[in-house]
Amino acid sequence: MIMGYNRKMRLAALVTVFMVFWTFVCGMTAFGAQSESGSAAEQRVFDMAGLLSDEEKDKVEESIASSRKKTGMDVVAVTAFHDGKRSAMEYADDFYDQNGYGTGSKKSGVLVLLYMDAPGQRGGESWISTSGNMIRILTDSRIEAIQDDMAEYLRYMDYSGAFMRFAEDIEYYVDQGIQRGQYNYDTETGEISVYKSIRWYEAAFALIVPAMIAGSVCLGVKGRYSMKQSQRDRSNALLAYRADTRFMFRNCNDLLLNKFVTSVPIPRNTGGSGGSGGGHSSSGRSSTHTSSGGHSHGGGGRRF
Secondary structure (H helix, E strand, C coil): CHHHHHHHHHHHHHHHHHHHHHHHHHHHHHHHHHHHHHHHHCCCEEECCCCCCHHHHHHHHHHHHHHHHHHCCEEEEEEEECCCCCCHHHHHHHHHHHCCCCECCCCEEEEEEEEECCCCCCCEEEEEEEECHHHHHCCHHHHHHHHHHHHHHHCCCCHHHHHHHHHHHHHHHHHHCCCCCCEEEECCCCCEEECCCCCHHHHHHHHHHHHHHHHHHHHHHHHHHCCCCCHHHHHHHCHHHHCCCCCCCCCCCCCCCCCCCCCCCCCCCCCCCCCCCCCCCHHHEEEEEECCCCCEEEEEEEEC
């Protein structure tokens, strides 16, 4: 009886160990599947043209993820071959819109595209597409500066270096914020949307000056109700005693002793610092257009 009881106990222990092991294996499998699904959902580097090695792609993905975390906006990097139908601008805008990128209600973010001419060829076009708040931050001049930085890497076919420098520049300009005098210029309609902001010193001035004026008025009213006669009131009270006062006038001649004339040439305004779009400065302009999906995008690009 004792032998049978011990055999049953050993069998129950083996079954328990097996069940615990099986539960652990299934849990790890589910966790791995969930992790793979989560990483796939966070993917922001799409190398359809095969310009990056696996190691380079991982580095760019890490750089893009860091940029997204620091800026709070979406950042995407794409390589593709020219499809013969869409321009680099159209391809970048469509890729951004159709994949639902962007943060917040305005879908704020930026996408950089390396649009290669054909397999085996070095040439292509680099395009940066902006959306939402990123349109305000990345003005035309800032996009040109980013393209200049990327060009140093693209010249030597260092595509991963170009992407990582792009991510660094995005972090820098987001940290700088929207520059003073920024405005959106719709290239299709000519409409201008000026960004309006209040600086801290402007807000302080708007609060202090009205407070001083209101304070002076209150002090004046308080003085009148205190029944204290001011100097002006005392002077007016004496007018009754000066009713018969007479004034005498005498001729006084003013002599002009010297006369000096100075001529100063005024330089002509050549208008070199002005820009298009209703006379606004071009340094703060963000040129916008409407994509095929009906969304507003900014951006710019060049060949490399």
